[in-house]
Amino acid sequence: MPVIRVFEPALCCNTGVCGPNIDQELVDFTAAVNALRAQGIDVQRANLATEPAQFAEHPVVAQFLQTAGSEGLPLTLVDDVTVLTGRHPRRDELERYAGLTPAQDSQCCNPAAGQSTSDACCNPQPITLMTSTSCCSSNSAAEAPSAGCCGQASSTGCC
Structure with a gap:
């Protein structure tokens, strides 16, 4: 490696x-x-x-x-x-x-049907706060994830 x-x-x-x-x-x-x-x-x-x-x-x-x-x-x-x-x-x-x-990136989620990878939480753009409209959160309170997708240490898919 x-x-x-x-x-x-x-x-x-x-x-x-x-x-x-x-x-x-x-x-x-x-x-x-x-x-x-x-x-x-x-x-x-x-x-x-x-x-x-x-x-x-x-x-x-x-x-x-x-x-x-x-x-x-x-x-x-x-x-x-x-x-x-x-x-x-x-x-x-x-x-x-x-x-x-x-596919090897275990912290990248798969985009939902009809969603582009640029809209998915695996987007390599600047970190933004997660809201209820993101694929990673059902919470209405915006909070930054502590690690990986949705703050989980390891994620195999979108939360």
């Missing part, structure tokens, strides 16, 4: 919810990483502010920093091959890098 490593710029925290402004890209990336890790995928993150030695000790990363500087981060490697620079990978990209297909 491939090893995915993401070398990130200096961040105060890796969740994206520190300080007064929320970094939605980072929130989505963190959720995607957690979902893949829950499936046994090896996704590693290194923060330039807290783990500078990992950047200096990795030849591909050190060369990248000499060429592009820290402004070029994040840098995503799959088995030590550069696959993406300048932004965090989306969940669908991480799944592709890991060799997953949608």
Whole structure:
């Protein structure tokens, strides 16, 4: 199985919810990483502010920093091959890098009849609050799932 490593710029925290402004890209990336890790995928993150030695000790990363500087981060490697620079990978990209297909994604639900995958809860778009109109909730109160589809740690289909 491939090893995915993401070398990130200096961040105060890796969740994206520190300080007064929320970094939605980072929130989505963190959720995607957690979902893949829950499936046994090896996704590693290194923060330039807290783990500078990992950047200096990795030849591909050190060369990248000499060429592009820290402004070029994040840098995503799959088995030590550069696959993406300048932004965090989306969940669908991480799944592709890991060799997953949608059917292998145990946290992705199957869309209901007549519903497109972009409307299903497996949509790799930014995380949104679930409401009574979504395929994942019969509750009228909107609440964010804690993991996977509908907040379940593992889901084989839509809730």
